[in-house]
Amino acid sequence: MxxxxxxxxxxxxxxxxxxxxxxxxxxxxxxxxxxxxxxxxxxxxxxxxxxxxxGKQLFSWQQMQPWxxxxxxxxxxxxxxxxxxxxxxGPTYAISIVLSAQLGFALLWDSLGWLGLTRVPFTMQQLVGVLVIVGGVLVFKLGGGQKAQEPAKMM
Incomplete structure (x- = not known):
């Protein structure tokens, strides 16, 4: 673990x-x-x-689904x-959205057992967890605060 x-x-x-x-x-x-x-x-x-x-095992593929x-x-x-x-x-906002989408879709695919995944029962705690993360992204973006300054150029 x-x-x-x-x-x-x-x-x-x-x-x-x-x-x-x-x-x-x-x-x-x-x-x-x-x-x-x-x-x-x-x-x-x-x-x-x-x-x-x-070594040579790198080129030894097991049968798998064509997709x-x-x-x-x-x-x-x-x-x-x-x-x-x-x-x-910007990096922080874009990655926050990517991670939220990744977590949300992983929850969906796990819950439905798609693409050969073992089906994991959907719980309200999982949904609340995803919603809290999405809420954090919204607070981050809409929370205001100072505007970011232009980064110093490296020589």
């Missing part, structure tokens, strides 16, 4: 860091170039680490939407 929590926290921090990097690449190169670069370098890193840690082969295309949509969303809304 502790290892799962640590890995989830690490993944969250890395996703946040990657989104910042992606938005900076996008400022200089454009959305499609950013997506190609991000997924291309990710492919190379996955291939190299896969060969190191799994799972399209997950890379979903990744393209994720990167494009995130890069553009961050450009339009």
């Amino acid at each position: 502790i290892m799962g929590l640590a890995l989830a926290l690490l993944a969250g921090s890395l996703v946040s860091l990657q989104n910042i990097f992606n938005s900076k690449v996008n400022e200089r190169a454009g959305s499609w170039t950013t997506t190609t670069y991000v997924l291309g370098t990710g492919f190379l890193a996955s291939l190299i680490f896969g060969l190191i840690f799994e 799972y082969y399209f997950s890379g295309m979903i990744g393209v949509c994720v990167v494009i939407c995130l890069v553009r969303g961050i450009r339009l809304l």
Whole structure:
């Protein structure tokens, strides 16, 4: 359990860091170039680490549903939407919305048992949890406060 929590926290921090990097690449190169670069370098890193840690097993695939082969295309949509969303809304607000949507849809798919998931009974506590997070996003965005200042340019 502790290892799962640590890995989830690490993944969250890395996703946040990657989104910042992606938005900076996008400022200089454009959305499609950013997506190609991000997924291309990710492919190379996955291939190299896969060969190191799994060897020939990397190319041994078990039978799976045909639609799972399209997950890379979903990744393209994720990167494009995130890069553009961050450009339009800013990193914190865009990621807050993404995480809220991710949690809401995960709850839906778990509750319905879609896509081969084990069905998890829907509870009001789960719904309240999602609504509290969405409420937090609204408070964050609509709460007012000072306008963000322009970040200092690095030399």
